Amino acid sequence: MGEAQAHIAQALDRMLRDKGFAQLTSYISVDRPTEEGHGDLTSNVALKVARITKIAPKELAAELARNWPHDGIVEHVKAAGAGFLNFTLHTRWLAEVINYVRVNRERYGASDVGHSARVLIEFVSANPVGPMVIVNGRAAAVGDSMARIMNKAGYVVHREFYVNDGGNQVLTLGHAIWLRLREMAGEEVQSTWPENVYPGAYVKDVAEQWHHDHPELLLDQLNEQSWELLGDWGARVFQKQHETVLRQFGVEFDRWFHEKELREAHAAEAIIDRLDRLGYIMNSEGARWFLSEQFGDDKNRVMVKSDGTMTYFVPDAAYHADKFDRGYQYVIDLLGPDHHGYVGRIRAVVEALGYPLDRLEILIIGLVRLLNGTELVRMSKRKGSFVPLEDLIAEAGVDQARYFFLERAPETPMDFDLDLAKLHDAKNPVYYIQYAGARIHGILRQWQDNSDGTVPVDLNLLVMPLERSLMVLLSRFPDVIARAALDRAPQYVPRYLTDLASAFHGFYREHRILDEEPGLRQARLALIEAVLIVLTTGLDLLGISLPERM
RNA sequence: GCGCCCGUAGCUCAGUGGAUAGAGCGCCUGACUACGAAUCAGGAGGUCGCAGGUUCAAGUCCUACCGGGCGCACCA
Numbered sequence: 001m002g003e004a005q006a007h008i009a010q011a012l013d014r015m016l017r018d019k020g021f022a023q024l025t026s027y028i029s030v031d032r033p034t035e036e037g038h039g040d041l042t043s044n045v046a047l048k049v050a051r052i053t054k055i056a057p058k059e060l061a062a063e064l065a066r067n068w069p070h071d072g073i074v075e076h077v078k079a080a081g082a083g084f085l086n087f088t089l090h091t092r093w094l095a096e097v098i099n100y101v102r103v104n105r106e107r108y109g110a111s112d113v114g115h116s117a118r119v120l121i122e123f124v125s126a127n128p129v130g131p132m133v134i135v136n137g138r139a140a141a142v143g144d145s146m147a148r149i150m151n152k153a154g155y156v157v158h159r160e161f162y163v164n165d166g167g168n169q170v171l172t173l174g175h176a177i178w179l180r181l182r183e184m185a186g187e188e189v190q191s192t193w194p195e196n197v198y199p200g201a202y203v204k205d206v207a208e209q210w211h212h213d214h215p216e217l218l219l220d221q222l223n224e225q226s227w228e229l230l231g232d233w234g235a236r237v238f239q240k241q242h243e244t245v246l247r248q249f250g251v252e253f254d255r256w257f258h259e260k261e262l263r264e265a266h267a268a269e270a271i272i273d274r275l276d277r278l279g280y281i282m283n284s285e286g287a288r289w290f291l292s293e294q295f296g297d298d299k300n301r302v303m304v305k306s307d308g309t310m311t312y313f314v315p316d317a318a319y320h321a322d323k324f325d326r327g328y329q330y331v332i333d334l335l336g337p338d339h340h341g342y343v344g345r346i347r348a349v350v351e352a353l354g355y356p357l358d359r360l361e362i363l364i365i366g367l368v369r370l371l372n373g374t375e376l377v378r379m380s381k382r383k384g385s386f387v388p389l390e391d392l393i394a395e396a397g398v399d400q401a402r403y404f405f406l407e408r409a410p411e412t413p414m415d416f417d418l419d420l421a422k423l424h425d426a427k428n429p430v431y432y433i434q435y436a437g438a439r440i441h442g443i444l445r446q447w448q449d450n451s452d453g454t455v456p457v458d459l460n461l462l463v464m465p466l467e468r469s470l471m472v473l474l475s476r477f478p479d480v481i482a483r484a485a486l487d488r489a490p491q492y493v494p495r496y497l498t499d500l501a502s503a504f505h506g507f508y509r510e511h512r513i514l515d516e517e518p519g520l521r522q523a524r525l526a527l528i529e530a531v532l533i534v535l536t537t538g539l540d541l542l543g544i545s546l547p548e549r550m
Numbered sequence: 551g552c553g554c555c556c557g558u559a560g561c562u563c564a565g566u567g568g569a570u571a572g573a574g575c576g577c578c579u580g581a582c583u584a585c586g587a588a589u590c591a592g593g594a595g596g597u598c599g600c601a602g603g604u605u606c607a608a609g610u611c612c613u614a615c616c617g618g619g620c621g622c623a624c625c626a
Contacts (some may be wrong), residue, residue: 033569034568034571034572035570044567044568082607129626167625287624302624340554340621364554364620366556366619408562408563409564413556413620436589442585443586446585447585483566487566505589508589509591513585550588
């Protein structure tokens with residue numbers, strides 16, 4: 001389809017030049033029509049250039065249509081509406097996509113809109129102080145799918161998980177484990193539980209595991225000095241847990257980047273020095289501030305507190321510097337909804353350090369609220385009220401959960417109905433897509449069982465409108481992926497796959513395949529095989545399987 | 551108060567400045583003696599939060615307002 005678009009655009013350009021308008025190339029666009037009956041492709045160029053050409057759009061469109069140079073691609077052109085040009089392509093030309101898909105298999109859909117640019121996507125980055133929650137699952141699904149889609153569109157994408165294992169919170173986790181250990185020893189700790197120490201019951205499991213792994217370390221050998229030891233250990237336990245759950249969710253990272261390493265390499269101090277040399281550090285009230293207001297942030301930010309310790313922001317700034325120093329052309333952060341107040345300072349520090357700001361893309365993953373019956377519950381890890389991602393996967397299944405997260409725009413807030421959490425009933429639209437594939441598998445199975453020889457595939461026999469619709473959809477697949485990649489919008493893919501599945505189901509109810517005479521049978525088998533390939537490839541971009549039987 | 555996100559069918563949500571705003575769920579009516587009915591065909595259901603503006607053209611862009619959410623630490 002992209003080929004046809006380029007072909008038509010060139011023809012339009014040539015015709016306008018012949019009329020003496022050489023400056024209009026940038027106004028030419030050939031788009032997919034939103035309405036049926038408006039052809040396979042449409043152009044609004046006559047409307048766009050009316051001001052310059054001083055020709056009424058309807059008149060120009062009619063003239064272009066009248067003089068259109070017919071060839072093997074465009075069957076006919078029609079001027080319509082206020083001055084649109086609607087193009088109908090030769091069915092036989094469209095049908096070639098079937099051969100193309102069958103030759104290229106799972107490579108079909110690839111393009112080079114990414115120009116091999118190296119991209120780093122950082123996502124999830126859940127703190128290793130507790131289990132991952134539902135919103136982490138949303139980020140995981142979106143980030144992973146975005147990476148798959150961008151790879152397909154010609155970017156070279158790396159996935160990274162930033163592990164915050166260096167700060168205060170690890171101490172706090174150690175504190176919580178310590179308290180749980182004392183509780184296990186029979187001590188009453190609830191009434192004196194400090195407010196900012198994680199109260200979640202999940203810490204008990206970790207404490208028990210510690211006790212099991214270190215039976216020789218008696219409780220009375222542990223004290224407040226042990227928090228760091230306990231916290232480091234706990235952080236590793238949770239990171240392992242995160243790795244396991246994410247792998248189960250179909251998400252693999254190229255690298256787990258540890259904040260601790262940055263701290264140990266003194267990269268954080270180095271960042272402060274760099275900013276200081278550039279004149280963006282101010283000492284005030286016993287603290288050291290980064291003058292981020294100069295770069296559009298709401299306020300200046302503390303980097304070194306008056307007690308001499310660094311804020312969380314500093315290693316993260318060092319991490320971002322490191323990303324750019326590694327030569328990535330696009331640095332994409334997927335941040336949780338509670339972090340959008342953080343965007344300003346990250347952008348500020350990247351700019352202050354002299355990195356190109358337009359290569360930093362920060363996307364906020366929308367809030368996931370929990371709907372319990374009719375009551376909205378704010379999920380809070382610190383308060384201990386949340387649904388672990390693990391439970392969602394167990395209840396809903398990987399395919400269903402991923403689809404649920406991927407079918408909507410990543411930044412939209414969503415309310416998660418717990419009663420809907422059991423997504424494995426037929427209401428989940430992912431089944432609609434998978435069912436189309438399973439049906440094709442079923443037909444191909446039967447054909448293989450009864451296959452009696454080779455009849456050449458003659459695509460000229462595919463002349464029905466429902467067959468044509470499938471060809472048009474198949475030919476759009478690479479464009480859908482390219483656009484999803486460029487817009488960083490994975491949700492285009494589920495939508496497209498639903499359309500393709502719908503077109504297939506309609507075709508399937510209306511037309512027979514194996515019962516037809518051999519020529520038509522082979523042509524239709526080729527068609528549905530191509531549909532199956534695209535469904536499989538498309539679902540794979542979402543990290544969703546296509547079962548052969550359901 | 552300031553900043554960011556969101557406001558589209560009863561519900562959950564799509565929608566690239568273009569033509570008559572779409573899908574799923576729910577509701578109603580039909581369709582299997584035929585390759586899988588987890589399907590198909592059809593119907594009802596809309597002031598695109600409100601008001602201005604830009605444009606040949608606005609759900610889409612701009613401004614103000616209303617409503618919801620989140621964030622505004624020498625926490626992470």
